[in-house]
Amino acid sequence: MNKEVKILVKKGSVFILPIIAWICIVIAIDPFNYFNVSDIISEKSKKQSAQKLNSLLYNAINFKNNPTNSIIIGDSRIRKLPNKRIKELTGDDYYTLHSNAAKLNEIIDLFWLANDYSQLENVIIGINFNLYNEYAYSNRVADVKELIYNPFIYIFNWNIAETIYLALKNEFFGKAKKQKKDRDKFWKHTISTVAKNHYSKWKYPKTLLSELSEIDAYCKEKNIKLTLLIVPHHKEFHDRLVEFGLTEEEESFKNEISRFGTTIDYNFPNTITNCKECFGDPIHTTDSISRIIVEDLFSDSLIIGKLLQ
Numbered sequence: 001m002n003k004e005v006k007i008l009v010k011k012g013s014v015f016i017l018p019i020i021a022w023i024c025i026v027i028a029i030d031p032f033n034y035f036n037v038s039d040i041i042s043e044k045s046k047k048q049s050a051q052k053l054n055s056l057l058y059n060a061i062n063f064k065n066n067p068t069n070s071i072i073i074g075d076s077r078i079r080k081l082p083n084k085r086i087k088e089l090t091g092d093d094y095y096t097l098h099s100n101a102a103k104l105n106e107i108i109d110l111f112w113l114a115n116d117y118s119q120l121e122n123v124i125i126g127i128n129f130n131l132y133n134e135y136a137y138s139n140r141v142a143d144v145k146e147l148i149y150n151p152f153i154y155i156f157n158w159n160i161a162e163t164i165y166l167a168l169k170n171e172f173f174g175k176a177k178k179q180k181k182d183r184d185k186f187w188k189h190t191i192s193t194v195a196k197n198h199y200s201k202w203k204y205p206k207t208l209l210s211e212l213s214e215i216d217a218y219c220k221e222k223n224i225k226l227t228l229l230i231v232p233h234h235k236e237f238h239d240r241l242v243e244f245g246l247t248e249e250e251e252s253f254k255n256e257i258s259r260f261g262t263t264i265d266y267n268f269p270n271t272i273t274n275c276k277e278c279f280g281d282p283i284h285t286t287d288s289i290s291r292i293i294v295e296d297l298f299s300d301s302l303i304i305g306k307l308l309q
Contacts, residue, residue, distance in 0.1 A: 026155045073123065135203055202244075212257065226260065226261030234283070
């Protein structure tokens with residue numbers, strides 16, 4: 001090997017070796033279990049870091065690695081529905097494929113993503129009126145698909161690097177204690193600011209309705225049991241919908257989605273929506289109420305929920 005080639009190899013290794021080292025680190029730490037070949041970092045640390053920073057990617061990859069025939073899809077409002085209790089009631093293993101602040105178009109995309117990895121039998125989709133809005137749009141599932149299908153995008157993604165750092169920190173130094181939120185302050189913020197963001201700008205979602213219709217037709221063709229679930233909000237949050245003049249639009253929404261699958265409504269005046277202690281914040285029920293919803297949903301006859309027809 002002549003001198004020039006040696007110099008070239010030496011210079012090239014300066015750039016190549018760090019890249020190889022980083023690839024090895026990502027595969028070894030692998031906070032999202034993308035490669036699913038290493039257990040250097042505990043699942044607890046991975047979940048505390050990866051699910052916190054990107055619940056959509058974490059849950060999508062986890063479902064890909066461990067697919068089930070029964071699935072719950074939605075945003076954070078369906079996250080607390082207890083799968084263990086559902087298993088006791090039905091005998092079916094459900095996976096909750098949720099993403100914080102998921103939009104309805106993303107939930108629809110997640111249905112098709114889940115369908116790629118499982119022969120679905122039971123599907124529950126969490127859908128509330130605030131999602132039924134042409135302006136409520138995001139496209140994060142496309143990014144997740146890119147990461148899933150291309151390992152190099154995963155390896156050299158900045159968010160993955162951040163998650164690796166957090167996973168290592170959680171593993172060796174423990175998870176930092178979460179500061180407790182001021183419940184009253186957050187409650188008021190949700191009623192004022194969050195509700196305004198949801199309801200002040202609304203447009204009929206013609207495209208979304210068509211896409212829901214496609215899911216419904218597919219489920220009927222494949223004999224998949226499809227349930228649309230309208231989760232409860234506290235009445236103070238619903239009152240904001242009324243203030244923005246969307247009462248008729250909400251009624252039309254319920255009428256339209258009642259044509260698809262089985263639609264169960266919990267967001268109307270009832271013992272849950274009138275109970276402030278039933279909610280952690282105005283749109284997220286407590287663990288105990290989430291359990292009650294599941295027991296009602298899978299009972300022989302509804303006591304609290306209402307079947308829309």
